[in-house]
Amino acid sequence: MPVNTSAVGKEYPPVVYAVGREKVKEYASAVGETNPLHLDPVAARAAGYDDVVAPPTFAVVYQSGAVMPGIFDPEVGINFAMMVHSGQDFRWERVVVAGEELTTQARVANVEEKGGMGFYDFEVVTKDAGGAVVCTGIWKMIVRGV
């Protein structure tokens, strides 16, 4: 069964994420960060930041809520039980700091079928309160047996 490419270009509603100090610390601890910039607001302020700095891969946390509607969109047609997260790209324009409010929007960037597998790429762009891009992610999913 060929994949349905009609959803390519489809955009999903923007999702707002408020970056919280304790969430950043929780995430940093879970991934083994020891840099006090991520864990100690005093150290972060001493380094010139307003509050703790999110580790770069915290982008997963503030972007996932925006990409999930695409992954579960019937028009995209991903069979979640057969899906694997095959790859992930992030490009960061700057670090994110606790206290910020970020807005993220996802778009279906590509859908194609190769060798009986479906390839689904979502481009996910996060902007700050001033509208400047802080992070662009490409979330890559593969579905076996399409």
Add this chain to the structure above:
Amino acid sequence: MAANYEPGEALPELKVTPDRFITIRYAGASGDFNPIHIDEDFAKSVGLPGRILHGLWSMAQVARAQTEAAGGPDKLKALSVQFRGMGVLEQEVSVTSTVRSVEGGVATVDAEARQGDTRIVRNAVAEIALD
């Protein structure tokens, strides 16, 4: 202190052993509660050897190897990874990184994460801002 970013240079290796609760903690921290990561019975019911690591946790180890080598989170400008082999609990993960090129104040670094012979993150490419 930043590592020596010269083409062909190996960056410091990162070694970390995920304990048996790490996927529970990462699920809570990230919001990814897929049962293949947190429910041993469910994971086995779908043919896995047991609970497996979140790919994005493994990616975070590759990112951490880069920010620690470069001297801070603001130095990592981009990271691209592929997830392939399954990562398992209680087995050491090692992240190795090699500088591919340096151009215009940016180092391009090739990296991978493995557990024993299994590459759990492969073809990782990082861009590092050099001051």
